[in-house]
Amino acid sequence: MRGPVRRAAVLPVGAGLAVAAALLLIGTVTDGSASAPRTTSASAPRTASAPTSGTSAPASGTSAATPTPAAAARTVAVTSASGATVAAPQARPPAPALTGTDLDGNLISLAAFRGEVVVLNVWGSWCAPCRAEADDLALLSGEVRGAGVRFLGINTRDRDRDAARSFVRAHGLDFPSLHDPTGALLLRFPPEVLNPQTIPSTLVVDREGRVAVAIGGAVSAGRLKPLIDRVAAEG
Secondary structure, eight states: OOOOOOOOOOOOHHHHHHHHHHHHHHHHHHOOSSSSOOOOTTTSOOOOSSOOBTTTBOOTTSTTTSOOHHHHSOOOOOBOGGGOOOOOGGGOOBOOOOEEEBTTSOEEEGGGGTTSEEEEEEEOTTOHHHHHHHHHHHHHHHHSGGGTEEEEEEEESOOOHHHHHHHHHHHTOOSOEEEETTSTTGGGSOTTTOOTTSSSEEEEEOTTSBEEEEEESOOOHHHHHHHHHHHHTTO
């Protein structure tokens, strides 16, 4: 006997297309190699907009991030004794040429002390703060002489040398002073280093003739000596 004849199911045309599409989709999902769609730059954008180290973002240690030694150095500027510091060597301006006569009429110049640390003190016999600091300076000038440090005064606006000499004797000042009755010597300094209107003033000049410390106003031995010691220790 002939077996029963199985008839194929006849699907409508629309349903057949739907089944075919479903089978195609299943094959695409289950096959993880050839038929998987490749990821493109459109579907997964790369994070290229963030700067990478060493390109548009300046790297640490470059000139864009680190100031040069000259820019980092503290430039000499006159300040009070409490805020005074020793400037870095590359920031020190040269002291101007100072030549004249002392209170006894003898020729004297700053250049004669080249190779030594020089403490320049601007004073006047008429100046009350000068009287307040004079005894300290007299003692300190003797204490540091052995370290190659010399003191040189600039006596300003004392037209009468006798008044200036009386001041020297009263306070036991044993260092010489240039007589500058008009203040002309003070004008040789840059105003940011020495203000000619600020009396007293004290500068420390290093062994190469550069201003390392600038103080406007009275100073004590306790404030001044550590600054002198630092400059003298440079050799």
